[in-house]
Amino acid sequence: MKKLDKLYEGKAKVIYATIDPNLIIQDFKNDATAFNAQKKGQIEDKGKVNAQISAHLFERLKEASVPNHFVELLSDTSMLTKKVEIILIEVVVRNIAAGSLSKRLGYDEGVVLKKPLVEYYYKDDELGDPLINEDHVEELSICDKETLDKIKAMALKVNEILKPYFASVGMKLVDFKLEFGKTNDGELLLADEISPDTCRLWDSETNEKLDKDRFRRDLGKVEESYKEVLKRVEGKGYRVPSKE
């Protein structure tokens, strides 16, 4: 499957059309941004690492019956996926207080939440991706109530699968961001990526951060941490098949 026209370039990926109108290629970039792109940089090999981590996790979720857009890896940084129209919310699931939740609720980072907590952010760079509630989703006609309920249930299911999975490879799944989309046929799929760019992952023993907070907060060892996550994920379960 070859890349045809560039359809869209985002902060971390470039999307290409393919000869099949129902399939696209996501090419993962090394570019890193934070704080709504006010901070910019590059993380060596991030494209490769995130493509492969995402492939592992999407495959695992598929096995657990969470429908998602992943088809296969085409190269180190290129992922063939089903084409969806992205629903304009970022769905955040949190197990442990960190980042904006700590600020919003006045919780110290690291406080374990009573139960997984779901937030919706309106995907709008100009507005700074503001937190919104279900009434805002309806007002903005982002999606209908039935779809939003399904999205919330799927997001919580992803957490139920990935939280113990990451625990089994020595990491705490602190929080993560998901995006969803609908195919031409109206099927709701988990889309985008799942990687240290979109998850907070802490070492289970030391609480060392192994995610994009190392870049956001200038903690150093950014590349090493991303690679460490891949190493742990690769050590377990699905292996990326070699391409013929």
Add this chain to the structure above:
Amino acid sequence: MKKLDKLYEGKAKVIYATIDPNLIIQDFKNDATAFNAQKKGQIEDKGKVNAQISAHLFERLKEASVPNHFVELLSDTSMLTKKVEIILIEVVVRNIAAGSLSKRLGYDEGVVLKKPLVEYYYKDDELGDPLINEDHVEELSICDKETLDKIKAMALKVNEILKPYFASVGMKLVDFKLEFGKTNDGELLLADEISPDTCRLWDSETNEKLDKDRFRRDLGKVEESYKEVLKRVEGKGYRVPSKE
């Protein structure tokens, strides 16, 4: 009924105990604050005006079977109310985009919303009263889901009553903030006040602002606008009884 110990002094009211442990006195102040008390001032006769507008509206809501804490006015600025423990959320109902909603969703001020929209803000001055969702309410143990559902239904009912009421006296009810509390017996009551401090009210014909935005935004004619709202509300319905 006489004021006994001062129980609490807020930004706009002082709360006193009475000889009856189930009743308190709310004394309305002329002090005005905005932007989480970063802006401070005085509005002449605001205490009087807000006590009387609130009394009118609480009386009207009582007639329409919305349980609330209002008992009677004791003087121009003093209101006898049932004692409740305030639930730590500010419930905002919006009919027309203004203020923080305009900023959050990128809506021009004045855009009529598809249907009334409800937001919850965590009552915490140090955190700047952040927007929260139902999962945050649960995480913070602010109240249980059943109570929150009742609060939302009551808030929407208040809107159903007050929106046409204000329309009948020449004003658009743009948005408003409510607070709720529980009595010792566990009864859920609408509490606090309903006034130009807590509602956005625009003249139906001219869209002239007749509320606290005149103070917030230094628009002038602050006292006159508050008094205009009282005049219109007094012209219609419930009259404050003269005290023996």
